[in-house]
Amino acid sequence: xxxxxxxxxxxxxxxxxxxxxxxxxxxxxxxxxxxxxxxxxxxxxxxxxxxxxxxxxxxxxxxxxxxxxxxxxxxxxxxxxxxxxxxxxxxxxxxxxxxxxxxxxxxxxxxxxxxxxxxxxxxxxxxxxxxxxxxxxxxxxxxxxxxxxxxxxxxxxxxxxxxxxxxxxxxxxxxxxxxxxxxxxxxxxxxxxxxxxxxxxxxxxxxxxxxxxxxxxxxxxxxxxxxxxxxxxxxxxxxxxxxxxxxxxxxxxxxxxxxxxxxxxxxxxxxxxxxxxxxxxxxxxxxxxxxxxxxxxxxxxxxxxxxxxxxxxxxxxxxxxxxxxxxxxxxxxxxxxxxxxxxxxxxxxxxxxxxxxxxxxxxxxxxxxxxxxxxxxxxxxxxxxxxxxxxxxxxxxxxxxxxxxxxxxxxxxxxxxxxxxxxxxxxxxxxxxxx
Numbered sequence: 095x096x097x098x099x100x101x102x103x104x105x106x107x108x109x110x111x112x113x114x115x116x117x118x119x120x121x122x123x124x125x126x127x128x129x130x131x132x133x134x135x136x137x138x139x140x141x142x143x144x145x146x147x148x149x150x151x152x153x154x155x156x157x158x159x160x161x162x163x164x165x166x167x168x169x170x171x172x173x174x175x176x177x178x179x180x181x182x183x184x185x186x187x188x189x190x191x192x193x194x195x196x197x198x199x200x201x202x203x204x205x206x207x208x209x210x211x212x213x214x215x216x217x218x219x220x221x222x223x224x225x226x227x228x229x230x231x232x233x234x235x236x237x238x239x240x241x242x243x244x245x246x247x248x249x250x251x252x253x254x255x256x257x258x259x260x261x262x263x264x265x266x267x268x269x270x271x272x273x274x275x276x277x278x279x280x281x282x283x284x285x286x287x288x289x290x291x292x293x294x295x296x297x298x299x300x301x302x303x304x305x306x307x308x309x310x311x312x313x314x315x316x317x318x319x320x321x322x323x324x325x326x327x328x329x330x331x332x333x334x335x336x337x338x339x340x341x342x343x344x345x346x347x348x349x350x351x352x353x354x355x356x357x358x359x360x361x362x363x364x365x366x367x368x369x370x371x372x373x374x375x376x377x378x379x380x381x382x383x384x385x386x387x388x389x390x391x392x393x394x395x396x397x398x399x400x401x402x403x404x405x406x407x408x409x410x411x412x413x414x415x416x417x418x419x420x421x422x423x424x425x426x427x428x429x430x431x432x433x434x435x436x437x438x439x440x441x442x443x444x445x446x447x448x449x450x451x452x453x454x455x456x457x458x459x460x461x462x463x464x465x466x467x468x469x470x471x472x473x474x475x476x477x478x479x480x481x482x483x484x485x486x487x488x489x490x491x492x493x494x495x496x497x498x499x500x501x502x503x504x505x506x507x508x509x510x511x512x513x514x515x516x517x518x519x520x521x522x523x524x525x526x527x528x529x
Contacts, residue, residue: 124158124161132150133162133173136176137173144173152184162177162181164412165178186507188389188507192509193509195240195283196216196217196317197240199238200212200213200235201236201237202233204231204232205230206229206232206248207229209234209248210267217315218317219241219265219315219317220263221245221265222266223254223266224268226269227267227269232252242284242285245286246279246281246286253269254269256286256313258358260355261466262465265313277309277311278517280517284318284511287513287515288310288311290308290310291522292306292307293306295307303368304367306339306364306367306523307363311358312359313357313358314352314357314384316357321352321386322384323359323361323385324349324383324385325347325383326346326347326348327341327346329381329382330365331380332365332376332377332378335372337368338368341366342365343364353455355458355503373523376522377518377519378516379514379517380515383511383513384513387508390504390505391504394499394502397495397497412436413437415432415433416433416434417431418432420495423490427490428491429489429491431485431488432485432500433486434457434502435483437481438506453474454472457484457501458500458501458502458503459488460498460500460501461497462497467488467491469487469488472487473485
């Protein structure tokens, strides 16, 4: 994507745009007709008219992003450059906003399921109560409380655990297992991190130190689309009885994917556990970097639209159907093949990088009951700068072809978000060692 062409002009005519990105103004609902009229003024041959129109569009905020046209639809070269730069500024603003924790304000007494529904409504984060869970009435008093704090407040009061449900694409609060492992939870912006302390592991010789494994679970707010997780053991240090707890493999570096649209992953951390007199509790601090799609556009095709050359556009992304076929398989169940082309207005992300795979994971079907159906397998091709081709295949479908909707989640802007956590009062390792 372009980031600089014309941006200096925008800074000069509209003030420092970093200020807009840092403190976005609250805007009323966007009037599509008003945005269209302003875009016509952006195409004006009068510099003053263009300047005024850009100022007004910036003041409307990132809500206008879906209404911005592809640059080539602007008549003048100046208009095309300004639309590109305007989109970049607003996308950066929206990215900064999305990296903050969503908040909830609620002061009421209500059944737990109703509280969970209110959290989802206020934050856009899909979370639900498991059907088999009890539904007690709870009293809450939240003022701009971060999303994960409110979820854990309910989880503690209802003795529930937070689990990702890949079929539903949401987190679910379900009953705790009777003798299941217990972990300590830390919150960091839009992320929830759980640390589970394991047993000490004896090494080859008595002179060698004991190794302690801490299993960490990283969960992102469902509204986000985390792609990759980068972490170095050397960025993690602990303390027990004033002695250092250091990583076993400090030279290592890991990059792990959040596979197939999931919002969680696990990462094991091995630590050198010192000889201590009292290991009842200890502390652990560390950090990681999460590479996420700060903006994701969902583009849907119902049964009527699932035919060759039908195109849908959201923001700067266009998805065109190349093939859509539903046919009965040998077992009588339905099989589907959906081939699409995904195009980005201004070159889009760097498809040539190994991260291109994240663009292939965005296709799914929505079933008759609204359930998400993941693809069975797929094939992908790089078609041109800013475009990819993907063929998705689905098996063992129940119903008719007209019962299904195809959905593609298109990442449109990427952001590296630092996550720092601090666990205090962790339980010591089990005294039993394992070989």
